[in-house]
Amino acid sequence: MNKEKILIFLEFVELRTKIASVFPMMIGFLWTYYHYQQFNWLNSILFAISVIFFDMCTTAINNTVDYHKAIDMNYKHEENVIGRNNLSFKTMIMIVFALLAVATVFAISLIFLTDFLLLILGGLCFFLGITYTFGPTPISRSPFGEIMSGGTMGFGIFFLAVYMTMYEKLLTSVHTMGNINISFAWFEAMKIFMMSIPLICLIANIMLANNTRDLETDIINERKTLVFYIGKKNAVILYQILSLLPWIAWLLYIVSGILPVWSIISFGLIPKHYGSVMRFKEKQTRETFPEAIKSFTLFASMYVIVLLLASIIG
Structure with missing residues (x-):
């Protein structure tokens, strides 16, 4: 595969946007080590591979569906990666299935290393991920795209990243004499949800910024x-x-003692974050859309650094 084909493939799966799944995963791993003083390298590596390949798969599906359903011929042949590069539609579908197969193999391996309930959790995530971009009415083409993307990636990936190590204390099943007893640590799950609120908001904002920028094109292509x-x-x-809520949550983490007091220094990044938000507020175009990604990357990077330092120095 030559360099040009590699670059087209990376554009087809939009590798640059995978930070929306990688950061929640990293933060989940670090939160597990910081809060529970535990970590499982094997499960975490297998999980990371599955998540990244599935994220690439859903993006590939989205680009393929957008090309297939496009009504605006200018978008179909000039903007969509498939039409612009004159790619084979059948080949793109084969790539989608290949990515899905890799993600599925690694996901199934984790079921044997954790608990049978992961089959249900993983199956639900795969179902939501695929229906998000595929089907008669994909979720991404509905008013629920922001909620779904923020919830599944901001909370779902975070939760599963913790689950890879803490499954025995978080959600397990016991099979005895034809009965299945399920143990669910709901309080810990709620704590994980609370810690994922900044990620939920900022990932939803990426989707919101994208849809705001593309409103006119979406109307032509019947994306409501x-x-x-x-x-x-x-x-x-x-x-x-949604840009403000993460900072409010961050303050609550510090005040409640969930994060160390010295984490307050991270508020020095607010002016930089505010400037990014204001640039998108002024105009919503292809040039300012990256501000949503920058805002997410800034906050998520801060989250990673704080948890990493907290794990080292307390």
Whole structure:
């Protein structure tokens, strides 16, 4: 495979956007080590491979479906990666199945290393991921795209990253004489959800920024996203609210003692984050869309560094 084909493949799976799955996973791993003083290298590596390949798969499905359903011929042949590079539609479908197969193999291996309940959890995640971009009415083309992307990637990946090590204390099943007893540590699950709120908000914002930027194109291609219903003005207001909530949650983590007091220094990054938010507020274009990714990357990087330092120095 030559360099040009590799670059086209990376664009097809949008590798640059995988930070939305890698960061929640990294933070989940670090939170497990910091909060529970435990970590499972084998399970975590297998999980990381499965997540990255499945994320690439869902993105590939999204680009393939967008190409197939496109009504706007300019978008289909000039903007979509398949049409712009004159790629084989059948080959792209084969790549989708190959990515899905790799993700599935690694996911199944984890079932044998953790608990049978992972089959249900993993199956649900695969189902939501595929229906997000595929089917008669993909979730990404509906008003629920932001909720689904933020919830599944911000919380779902975080939760499963913790589960890879803590499955025996988080969610397990015991099979006895034809009965199945399930143990669920709901309080720990709620704590994981609370710690994932910043990720949920900022990942949802990436989707919201994308849909705000593409509103006119989406209308032509009959994609009725949340922005279609609430309008650009309200979408920008929602974007600002979702950008503020992570900092409020961060303050609560510090005040409640979940994170060390010295984590307060991270608030020095607020001006940089605020500037990014304001640039997107001023105009919502292809040039300013990366501000949503920058905002997420800034906060998530801070999250990683704080947990890493907290794990080392306490």
